Amino acid sequence: MERGIETKCIYGDGAKFEGDKTGSISFPIYQTATFAHPEVGQSTGYAYSRMQNPTREQLEQVVASLEEGVDALAFSSGMAAITALMELFQPGDHIITDADLYGGSLRLFRSINAKNGIAFSHIDCTREDVESYIQENTRAILIETPTNPMMNVIDIRRMAEVTKRHGIWLIVDNTFLSPYFQKPLTLGADIVIHSGTKFLGGHNDTLAGFLVTSSPELSEQLRYISKTVGSGLAPFDSWLILRGIKTLPIRMERAQENAQAIVAFLQGERRVRKVYYPGIPGTQAYEICKRQASGFGSMITFEVESRELALHILKSTRLIPFAESLGGVETLLTYPTTQTHADVPLEVQLKNGITDRVLRLSVGIETKEDLIEDLRQAMDSFEGKDSI
Ligand SMILES: *Cc1c(COP(=O)(O)O)cnc(C)c1O
Numbered sequence: 001m002e003r004g005i006e007t008k009c010i011y012g013d014g015a016k017f018e019g020d021k022t023g024s025i026s027f028p029i030y031q032t033a034t035f036a037h038p039e040v041g042q043s044t045g046y047a048y049s050r051m052q053n054p055t056r057e058q059l060e061q062v063v064a065s066l067e068e069g070v071d072a073l074a075f076s077s078g079m080a081a082i083t084a085l086m087e088l089f090q091p092g093d094h095i096i097t098d099a100d101l102y103g104g105s106l107r108l109f110r111s112i113n114a115k116n117g118i119a120f121s122h123i124d125c126t127r128e129d130v131e132s133y134i135q136e137n138t139r140a141i142l143i144e145t146p147t148n149p150m151m152n153v154i155d156i157r158r159m160a161e162v163t164k165r166h167g168i169w170l171i172v173d174n175t176f177l178s179p180y181f182q183k184p185l186t187l188g189a190d191i192v193i194h195s196g197t198k199f200l201g202g203h204n205d206t207l208a209g210f211l212v213t214s215s216p217e218l219s220e221q222l223r224y225i226s227k228t229v230g231s232g233l234a235p236f237d238s239w240l241i242l243r244g245i246k247t248l249p250i251r252m253e254r255a256q257e258n259a260q261a262i263v264a265f266l267q268g269e270r271r272v273r274k275v276y277y278p279g280i281p282g283t284q285a286y287e288i289c290k291r292q293a294s295g296f297g298s299m300i301t302f303e304v305e306s307r308e309l310a311l312h313i314l315k316s317t318r319l320i321p322f323a324e325s326l327g328g329v330e331t332l333l334t335y336p337t338t339q340t341h342a343d344v345p346l347e348v349q350l351k352n353g354i355t356d357r358v359l360r361l362s363v364g365i366e367t368k369e370d371l372i373e374d375l376r377q378a379m380d381s382f383e384g385k386d387s388i
Contacts, residue, residue: 012062071219078195081209091117160188181295198327255298326362
């Protein structure tokens with residue numbers, strides 16, 4: 001019988017690490033840069049921590065098993081993972097990405113990869129005829145779903161049909177739902193990206209990133225890149241993420257339950273114009289998400305009636321910090337236009353719906369009544385005149 005995901009979060013696929021004979025329940029932190037060899041021509045399997053480290057490998061094994069991938073590689077941040085991924089491409093290659101992506105990814109593509117000769121088309125992968133943008137030199141389609149911050153949902157199976165027809169890669173950033181709710185490789189994706197900083201780590205205490213692959217060839221190429229560029233995750237950080245993942249299922253469930261209660265509250269607020277959450281029935285996002293994921297997650301974006309109210313809420317919450325990032329046990333309130341998406345040109349922000357009235361909530365696992373009460377007092381204390 002295939003192991004359940006809760007078991008995999010704790011033990012991975014069950015492969016035993018033979019190097020430790022103490023019976024330690026918590027995986028040891030191999031805080032070493034280098035490893036001794038028995039003699040010339042012999043190796044323990046470990047030479048230097050940029051290339052191999054047991055703690056990082058244990059984490060990689062757990063993440064590969066959660067995503068049902070062939071292999072996973074751990075990096076020092078999500079951006080380090082995406083930077084390494086981009087080394088798969090050559091000058092002259094073309095990549096299609098969804099238009100509504102994490103701002104840091106867009107900045108990497110625009111300011112680093114473009115200067116190295118890689119061309120990008122950013123298109124709305126929910127609506128437009130994506131296939132018509134494929135050129136002779138197109139090598140991949142890269143998406144996030146749900147998207148950040150507008151919570152659009154892209155049909156992963158439909159994208160995989162397109163990429164398979166053209167013999168190119170489908171790359172999915174699965175940070176927002178985590179493998180607990182969504183497994184893109186099982187829907188036809190070739191590579192999964194994670195910011196492990198977010199739900200996998202889950203405690204807002206360290207950075208990490210992952211690439212999970214569906215084939216040994218891709219894994220081999222990426223391992224070569226990783227050991228060469230040197231952005232692998234450090235042993236202690238690997239241990240922190242391993243520890244975080246053990247509680248991923250119960251955190252995801254509880255955060256989703258809280259998010260659903262907050263969505264209901266926001267929908268009843270007069271000063272909230274629109275709530276973006278894939279778990280709202282009657283939308284296309286809901287239908288697609290239901291088909292390809294087992295949950296809707298705990299990210300909520302909402303638009304209030306004025307910029308003044310948005311700014312007021314950001315300075316008036318007493319419990320919920322105004323801070324970047326997501327996926328931790330702490331609920332965080334973010335202002336995409338000046339934070340996560342500050343480097344995205346204003347006209348692109350507006351085209352994607354990121355106005356100065358849009359706020360993003362990453363819902364944590366606190367008592368939901370406390371969260372709702374905090375949002376309520378922040379909105380009720382606004383004295384500005386209605387702009388309706
Ligand atoms: C945060 C994030 C990243 C970048 O990850 P870091 O760990 O911050 O480098 C990439 N993609 C998404 C969707 C993110 O939320």
